[in-house]
Structures are given as C-alpha cells and as structure tokens.
Amino acid sequence: MIGAVLLLLTFVFIIENREPAAIRVIIPIVVMPLWAALTAMFLVGLIVGLVWRRRS
Template identity: 45%
Template structure:
C-alpha cells in the first residue's frame, strides 16, 4: 500500500524536503548565535593565563573560549539526548 502524493510530489501530510523545509526559525537562531560566538572567539586573540586547578597555563584566549564552547555544546547535546 503506498501513500498518496499531491501534485507537487510530496506525501500528503508530510513535511517539505530540501533546504526550505529544514530552515526553521529555531535553527536559524541557533545558526546566527553560533556564527556570533565564532566571531567573538576569533576576535579575542590575545594571550591569557588560566588556572586549571593547580597549574597556571598561558594560552591564546580564542583557544580557551573555543574549548569551553565545545565542552558546553557536548554537555548540551548529552542532556538533550537523555531527555528524549
């Protein structure tokens, strides 16, 4: 048994495929925030000192910001996956 299709070739009651169907307001917001975060990270290129429990580490600020952003993204993905 096959699903009914409309004249445009999409399934009745289905979602549109392609880029237009994928770009929801939430995804656009996340994309804009990600681009702004990357601009912020790569504009801050100076050296900084960071204390990691005991040792004092000198590293570029952009690398520290990128690392913290990636760790935050991994935690967010982990907890969103567990929520479902």
C-alpha cells in the same frame, strides 16, 4: 550569505582575542590565546548540552 557573515565574525573574533591569557585549570596555570580558551569552553558546553538532551 549567513555562513559568510558568521565566518567573517569568527575571523574578527580570533584576530581581536589572540593575546595570551593565563587560565587556572584546577591547579596548573595554562597560558593560551583567549580565543582558544573560549572556543574550548564553548565546545565543552555544546557536548554537555547534547549529552543532556539525549538523556531526556
């Protein structure tokens, strides 16, 4: 049940944030859907958190 709710919320999030957004990555400007940029940053944060936790 919780998985279905999370899947539905993910679907709504993607539909609501599919407009392209210009994002500055150090020097170049990258244009991508906002949901893809937010998902990428979430994954980077998740990986950093896992590495940090492993070192402690």
